[in-house]
Amino acid sequence: MRFDYIQPFISSAQEILESVLSGQIAAGRVQLSPAPLSGSAVTAVVGLTGDGEGRVLYEMSRDTALAIAGHMNEEPMVELGTLARATLSELASMMTGRAISRLNDKGHHLRVSPPTLIAGDNVSISNVELETLVVPLETMHGEVIVNIAMTTV
């Protein structure tokens, strides 16, 4: 996986989180992940197609998910209901959308699928066939872990 493909996903996620949460977001060290990935309590998955294929996962704890959704809606959220799920899906869509826009403006041809939100403590998401890079982003509401699994075609 080439770094010029990966960097836009990290910087876009960081920028969008800073924008919607109105605060600084610190990015941790990029690491290669062993497969399969163990899912966190809440994971938003966005598929990628075109001249790069794979998926981007945004993982977080339930508390972090509720706090972020609450912050974006300016009201407390105590359960992952329809609005909270829609908010987290939209957040994943914005983070991925900005990244692929940067890549497409450099000549790539990538498309994103609508996000899928997975919630549950015992969920495992397998990415066996793809090399996965993991970057933790530290927000004021807890950690959002960005998993990027992509192959160029």
Added chain:
Amino acid sequence: MDNFRFLVVDDSEFARRNMKNILTAVGGEAAGFATNGREAIDQYMKLRPDVVFMDITMPEMEGVEAVQTIMDRDASAKIVMVSSNGYQELIKEALDSGAKHFLTKPVEPTQVASVVHFVLGDG
């Protein structure tokens, strides 16, 4: 800019609600909402809003196709595309379909207010 009527088209409940809050705060009144391009066409023809804010990636019918259909039926329609994806090729496609402006998410209230002024011709 007071009292303009708007239609918000987005499959995300969060995005519809967020845009409604912004547009209401700048003097707009919600004429209606739609969750895909097909619904948008029906709602537009029925409600005839002053301005439409239309997402691009939606189930059933995407935003660009809905804009083309609405513009074929009413060339004076004022439609603003709103998308998480903001690359040049997509922006050109949206504007070529007849959209008057393009906003990239996350939308900022001041940016939305400027666009409303622009498309309604009083800015």
